Amino acid sequence: MSKSHEWQRLCGGKAFEVAWRIPLIAWQAVFFIGPLLFMIIISFFLVKNYRMIEAFEFVNWFKMLQRATFWDSFGYTLLLASLSTVLVSIIAFPASYGLAFRVSSEGRRWAIFLLIVPFFTSYLVRIFSWYVVLAEAGPLNAVFGFIGLGPYTMLNTAFGSVVGYMTLTLPLVIILQTISLSNIDRRCIEAAYNLGCGVVRVILEVIVPMARTGLIVAALFCFILSFGDFVSPYYLGGSKPPTLPILIIDTTKSGQQWPRAAVIAVMMMLTLFSIAFSAIWYAYRKRVAS
Amino acid sequence: MDPRPITKWMFYGYIAIVFSFIFLPIIASVVFSFNSQRFPTVPLGTFSTVWYETILTDSDVWDAAKTSIIVALCTSVIATFIGFCTAYADYRYRFFGKSGFLALALLPPTIPLIIMALAMLAWFARMGISGQVWSVIAAHTVLTIPFAMAIIRLRLNDIDPQLEAAAWNLGATEWVAVRNIILPFSKPAIIASLCLTAAVSFDEFAVAWFVAGLNKTIPVLIMEIVTGNIDPQVNAIGSFVFLTSMTLVVLAQLLLMKRLGRKWRGR
Amino acid sequence: MSQPIVQFLDVTKRFGDFVAVKNLNLDIYPGEFVAIMGPSGCGKTTTLRMLAGLEVPSDGDIFLDGEIMNEVSPHERDTPLVWQSLALFPFLNVRENVEFGLKMRGIQADERCLRAAKWLERMEIKAFSERNVDSLSGGQRQRVALARALVIEPKILLLDEPLSALDAHLVIRMQQVLTRLQRELGITFVYVTHSQSEAFAMADRVVIMGDGEIAQVGRPRDIYREPGNRFVAEFVGRNNIVTGKIESVAQNTAAISTSMGVFTVTVTEDQRIQVGIDATFVIAADLVRLTNTKPEADNVIACSLISEEFVGSVVTLFLESVDGHEFKVQLQERYLAEIDLKSDGSLFLSWPSASAHLLPV
Numbered sequence: 001m002s003k004s005h006e007w008q009r010l011c012g013g014k015a016f017e018v019a020w021r022i023p024l025i026a027w028q029a030v031f032f033i034g035p036l037l038f039m040i041i042i043s044f045f046l047v048k049n050y051r052m053i054e055a056f057e058f059v060n061w062f063k064m065l066q067r068a069t070f071w072d073s074f075g076y077t078l079l080l081a082s083l084s085t086v087l088v089s090i091i092a093f094p095a096s097y098g099l100a101f102r103v104s105s106e107g108r109r110w111a112i113f114l115l116i117v118p119f120f121t122s123y124l125v126r127i128f129s130w131y132v133v134l135a136e137a138g139p140l141n142a143v144f145g146f147i148g149l150g151p152y153t154m155l156n157t158a159f160g161s162v163v164g165y166m167t168l169t170l171p172l173v174i175i176l177q178t179i180s181l182s183n184i185d186r187r188c189i190e191a192a193y194n195l196g197c198g199v200v201r202v203i204l205e206v207i208v209p210m211a212r213t214g215l216i217v218a219a220l221f222c223f224i225l226s227f228g229d230f231v232s233p234y235y236l237g238g239s240k241p242p243t244l245p246i247l248i249i250d251t252t253k254s255g256q257q258w259p260r261a262a263v264i265a266v267m268m269m270l271t272l273f274s275i276a277f278s279a280i281w282y283a284y285r286k287r288v289a290s
Numbered sequence: 291m292d293p294r295p296i297t298k299w300m301f302y303g304y305i306a307i308v309f310s311f312i313f314l315p316i317i318a319s320v321v322f323s324f325n326s327q328r329f330p331t332v333p334l335g336t337f338s339t340v341w342y343e344t345i346l347t348d349s350d351v352w353d354a355a356k357t358s359i360i361v362a363l364c365t366s367v368i369a370t371f372i373g374f375c376t377a378y379a380d381y382r383y384r385f386f387g388k389s390g391f392l393a394l395a396l397l398p399p400t401i402p403l404i405i406m407a408l409a410m411l412a413w414f415a416r417m418g419i420s421g422q423v424w425s426v427i428a429a430h431t432v433l434t435i436p437f438a439m440a441i442i443r444l445r446l447n448d449i450d451p452q453l454e455a456a457a458w459n460l461g462a463t464e465w466v467a468v469r470n471i472i473l474p475f476s477k478p479a480i481i482a483s484l485c486l487t488a489a490v491s492f493d494e495f496a497v498a499w500f501v502a503g504l505n506k507t508i509p510v511l512i513m514e515i516v517t518g519n520i521d522p523q524v525n526a527i528g529s530f531v532f533l534t535s536m537t538l539v540v541l542a543q544l545l546l547m548k549r550l551g552r553k554w555r556g557r
Numbered sequence: 558m559s560q561p562i563v564q565f566l567d568v569t570k571r572f573g574d575f576v577a578v579k580n581l582n583l584d585i586y587p588g589e590f591v592a593i594m595g596p597s598g599c600g601k602t603t604t605l606r607m608l609a610g611l612e613v614p615s616d617g618d619i620f621l622d623g624e625i626m627n628e629v630s631p632h633e634r635d636t637p638l639v640w641q642s643l644a645l646f647p648f649l650n651v652r653e654n655v656e657f658g659l660k661m662r663g664i665q666a667d668e669r670c671l672r673a674a675k676w677l678e679r680m681e682i683k684a685f686s687e688r689n690v691d692s693l694s695g696g697q698r699q700r701v702a703l704a705r706a707l708v709i710e711p712k713i714l715l716l717d718e719p720l721s722a723l724d725a726h727l728v729i730r731m732q733q734v735l736t737r738l739q740r741e742l743g744i745t746f747v748y749v750t751h752s753q754s755e756a757f758a759m760a761d762r763v764v765i766m767g768d769g770e771i772a773q774v775g776r777p778r779d780i781y782r783e784p785g786n787r788f789v790a791e792f793v794g795r796n797n798i799v800t801g802k803i804e805s806v807a808q809n810t811a812a813i814s815t816s817m818g819v820f821t822v823t824v825t826e827d828q829r830i831q832v833g834i835d836a837t838f839v840i841a842a843d844l845v846r847l848t849n850t851k852p853e854a855d856n857v858i859a860c861s862l863i864s865e866e867f868v869g870s871v872v873t874l875f876l877e878s879v880d881g882h883e884f885k886v887q888l889q890e891r892y893l894a895e896i897d898l899k900s901d902g903s904l905f906l907s908w909p910s911a912s913a914h915l916l917p918v
Contacts, residue, residue: 024372102297124512128528245404248408272402455611460664
């Protein structure tokens with residue numbers, strides 16, 4: 001019995017407990033935390049003759065942050081991502097509201113299943129599809145032509161970028177909004193109607209405040225995805241001016257300027273973190289009695 | 291609430307418009323893949339399988355498909371294994387630093403892919419393993435662990451906590467109880483996780499593009515073709531990818547929604 | 558008596574600041590059917606789990622068959638448990654469930670099959686042996702759980718409220734199955750429950766716990782007739798409890814003055830009684846007589862009816878004395894015809910001094 005005790009102490013109990021944490025910690029340390037920290041470190045490296053040299057210099061930071069082009073593209077990216085977040089949230093809401101309150105639960109399940117489908121179709125192929133559809137001589141302009149309109153230039157504009165962002169984020173935002181709206185206690189809504197609230201006021205003063213956390217989280221995901229996406233602004237937006245992700249690609253792929261790309265990446269992370277934290281703080285903040 | 295059918299139909303109409311926006315590019319891509327025109331427009335050209343013939347005879351496409359399948363398979367197995375361990379650690383134990391542990395598992399999707407791509411490119415180059423299939427697998431595993439963990443953790447929510455203790459009580463060690471009780475119980479979720487992580491890996495292009503080097507995956511190949519010019523063979527490849535991914539997703543969905551687990555027989 | 562099979566020596570179990578079990582001392586002997594009973598949160602399940610090795614005692618020692626078990630992990634003990642949720646493995650069929658413990662003990666497949674078959678037969682579930690456990694009824698699942706625990710031929714079987722999920726009529730059936738099984742096998746049963754009827758119907762000895770401590774240990778009849786303290790008297794539930802001050806003691810009888818008058822209680826020699834101290838006595842509800850005319854005797858209270866409750870052939874009447882003290886009277890339904898319950902102001906309770914039990918001071 002004492003021998004099996006020994007075995008138990010070695011293989012069971014604490015060792016058993018800790019063993020389940022090791023795979024994740026080891027893998028994420030080497031392939032997730034390691035790369036991210038290293039990226040911060042190389043932002044201080046130097047590049048000479050297309051080779052990185054270990055150093056601790058702020059030269060990349062000064063070079064990047066003094067460039068007007070960087071701030072132009074920073075502002076443009078922020079603007080585009082915010083615009084798409086607001087647009088997508090507004091466009092998604094009536095659909096989510098309809099799915100949550102006017103569709104049977106069976107229908108809602110099917111709708112959510114359908115909305116998951118796009119995540120597993122190649123985003124690139126979908127964007128390429130838009131590229132063809134929106135082209136100067138493409139099908140959409142051909143249809144406009146029949147009714148005597150156009151042709152419109154839709155590619156290589158901010159409009160193109162936003163269409164791309166919407167393709168990426170609209171399904172996710174509708175899913176998240178629908179889930180948070182259908183979790184609202186129906187009795188509260190009925191109580192509001194019962195107390196004489198009109199439809200619009202019920203939506204604005206009962207439903208939106210009650211689903212606030214879910215709506216903000218949906219918008220936050222929309223922002224994160226749009227802010228970090230390079231495909232839409234590149235292929236549909238014509239990268240004029242380039243957004244930050246495009247700037248990272250250009251800087252990385254041409255001239256091995258990884259340290260400068262790292263500066264852009266760190267700046268993007270900082271922006272995202274501060275926006276994410278304030279959004280989450282706002283979403284979970286105790287409701288102030290008004 | 292508002293019982294008038296007119297508003298109900300207004301909502302239905304609106305939902306239909308939004309859904310057609312979402313599905314237009316997918317449907318258009320399939321239609322274009324059978325269209326003879328190089329620059330598709332309205333009216334459409336004739337029905338043609340020329341783009342499919344092009345890709346089936348293109349050795350680049352075959353190589354990329356092979357790479358994609360290897361990457362997706364390895365990624366799904368490793369991510370599901372780590373996801374299972376993480377889910378079990380979360381299900382069974384409370385420990386110091388648990389929220390940090392969970393953040394480590396769930397954070398990757400909140401970081402833009404382009405940043406992950408750059409960070410991994412630099413890191414792998416530093417470690418001297420860049421441009422290999424393994425580097426893509428390592429990166430994709432990081433990106434898919436959250437999905438695997440979430441799916442399996444949800445399944446473990448449904449287990450009767452007395453089940454595992456009952457196994458110990460009947461003479462099973464902790465390891466044996468995991469093998470005999472937790473694993474069979476999680477089986478549907480594990481299979482669903484294998485499908486979903488494979489599907490995510492199969493479609494990922496940003497990180498793969500940066501770290502794959504010459505071992506192009508299908509999405510990277512698509513990207514190179516698209517960057518060159520308009521070439522409808524992209525639509526044909528896309529349709530194939532769509533078919534593969536959807537098979538995996540529907541399989542996973544069936545396993546999770548129909549709760550096959552209830553009727554799942556051991557062995 | 559022989560050597561105890563289970564011994565708790567000063568066992569304490571703490572969960573953080575919460576003390577679940579406090580200085581527990583208990584001996585259980587081979588072949589006994591012991592029920593541990595108490596309200597939820599009293600520590601009864603924790604006690605059972607410590608016996609199975611699922612919790613490690615914070616202080617004190619637990620002996621099983623003469624060996625100290627504190628550090629022995631659950632899988633190294635032969636203390637099978639029948640769980641409240643039954644905890645049948647949903648992905649295994651009935652036979653595989655029953656074979657599980659044998660498989661863990663490294664017994665070959667053919668012998669496993671043989672031994673499982675014996676128990677499936679004995680528990681009358683052989684017909685379902687290849688069925689999925691989800692397709693069985695509550696009673697059948699109960700039998701699978703029992704077979705799964707007993708197939709390893711333990712000396713002791715632990716049961717944690719196993720009947721709580723069953724319908725009332727099935728509970729009686731399973732009680733009979735359990736008592737017969739225990740007598741035939743001659744092994745020790747430790748049965749945790751919050752149900753008094755289950756414990757009193759089956760157990761040789763009942764342990765009543767409250768707040769992590771043992772309140773009383775004894776045969777069901779003794780606990781029912783002579784509760785050791787107020788907690789037990791209240792928990793048992795069919796008791797009328799009256800408090801007052803001892804007025805006088807003469808021979809075997811003490812007179813106790815209360816707000817409702819003076820009552821006499823028979824006392825034993827070893828009860829130390831002093832005039833003037835507070836005292837509480839109980840009268841079991843089924844020992845109280847109810848009449849329409851005031852009987853010429855001691856211990857009479859006039860009262861009025863509040864409500865009545867029928868359970869089969871037994872009826873419980875709830876009455877109230879003039880100053881608002883509530884009394885319970887239990888009698889056979891067929892005697893109800895002899896009493897006029899409606900006659901207001903002429904209902905009298907009475908009991909002989911020997912039926913009242915003075916709680917130890």
